[in-house]
Amino acid sequence: xxxxxxxxxxxxxxxTNKKSLKCEQHLGHNAMYWYKQSAKKPLELMFVYNFKxxxxxxxxxxxxxxxxPNSSHLFLHLHTLQPEDSALYLCASSQTRGTGRGTQYFGPxxxxxxx
Amino acid sequence: xxxxxxSPQFLSIQEGENLTVYCNSSSVFSSLQWYRQEPGEGPVxxxxxxxxxxxxxxxxxxxxxxxxxxxxxxxITAAQPGDTxxxxxxxxxxxxxxxxxxxxxxLSVSS
Numbered sequence: 001x002x003x004x005x006x007x008x009x010x011x012x013x014x015x016t017n018k019k020s021l022k023c024e025q026h027l028g029h030n031a032m033y034w035y036k037q038s039a040k041k042p043l044e045l046m047f048v049y050n051f052k053x054x055x056x057x058x059x060x061x062x063x064x065x066x067x068x069p070n071s072s073h074l075f076l077h078l079h080t081l082q083p084e085d086s087a088l089y090l091c092a093s094s095q096t097r098g099t100g101r102g103t104q105y106f107g108p109x110x111x112x113x114x115x
Numbered sequence: 116x117x118x119x120x121x122s123p124q125f126l127s128i129q130e131g132e133n134l135t136v137y138c139n140s141s142s143v144f145s146s147l148q149w150y151r152q153e154p155g156e157g158p159v160x161x162x163x164x165x166x167x168x169x170x171x172x173x174x175x176x177x178x179x180x181x182x183x184x185x186x187x188x189x190x191i192t193a194a195q196p197g198d199t200x201x202x203x204x205x206x207x208x209x210x211x212x213x214x215x216x217x218x219x220x221x222l223s224v225s226s
Contacts (some may be wrong), residue, residue: 004157015126025141033213037159040218041218042119042204042215042216042217042219043158043205043214043216045213045214046205048213055212056212058213090157090184092157097212103160103163104160104214105160106155106157106158106159107157108155108163109155109157
């Protein structure tokens with residue numbers, strides 16, 4: 001058990017739908033991350049939040065909108081997605097934003113399919 | 116641009132065999148991490164190596180960080196079906212604000 005939960009685990013949506021992914025961490029960490037995992041590509045960092053403030057946006061299209069209301073919760077709001085956005089979306093948390101030697105704890109991911 | 120290249124991409128072996136997977140870069144990393152991801156789950160950290168030439172052992176898994184800190188290897192002795200999964204290496208970007216991941220090696224161990 002990693003202490004990071006994600007809901008839903010699976011999501012199928014049309015290109016005109018609006019949906020949200022939720023992540024919750026029970027580890028008392030201060031940094032939270034969204035990653036995209038596609039087949040045959042490395043994990044891609046999307047957003048980083050540190051103490052509820054967004055510190056990194058890795059050139060993510062505006063159809064993905066993150067929200068971090070507190071250090072324990074992270075959302076990814078989705079609207080007008082494209083089929084190529086289908087992927088596994090992983091949430092992670094760490095004690096601090098620095099990644100050199102610390103551990104990132106990942107949730108199980110949300111498998112998103114865009115029709 | 117910092118890149119981590121992992122090889123082989125896929126590996127299918129029998130229980131009891133030994134194997135080595137590699138993580139290479141043209142860039143120097145201050146540290147490298149290895150994660151294992153099982154189907155339907157997120158990656159789980161196995162080890163962090165921080166010193167050039169460092170060797171760390173985790174039961175049947177041996178991790179080595181290259182002397183120049185540009186590469187790392189993972190050696191598994193007497194592989195078991197429970198070792199099946201996606202092995203990812205990762206290292207911090209130059210700013211130290213995010214992790215860069217390789218594409219991973221998918222290992223399948225059959226009994």
